[in-house]
Amino acid sequence: MSRPVSHPSAANWLRAAGALLAAAAVALSAYAAHGAEDAARANLQLAALYAFGHGIALAALARGAPSRLALAALSLLLAGTLLFAGALVSKGLFAGSTATAPFGGGLLVLGWLLLAARAFRD
DSSP, rough: OOOOOOOOOOOHHHHHHHHOOOOOHHHHHHHHHHTTOOOHHHHHHHHHHHHHHHHHHHHTTSSSSOOOOHHHHHHHHHHHHHHHHHHHHHHHHHOOOTHHHHHHHHHHHHHHHHHHHHHOOO
């Protein structure tokens, strides 16, 4: 008898993304400390800080059965982190643009505000 296939929920995907962000942040931080040139180091360390902090938040806050509002807020945190930290990594490693950083930062602020609103609804 075969078991039914279970599909990961949105919360599970967000938790996994958070764990991956935290792991990438540790690796990025090590590279920034030991392999990056001085000009890139600050951007890479800041990207690692944001990726680690928001990765831990995603992994913790997506546990259980989050509400739709919480899932939306956590999705904003993920998108904001990828845009913000990604822009800093692009600048640090490839001399790329940081044009998406302000948009990513705005998504982070909005995500945290939605989580605050959710706290008042519970």
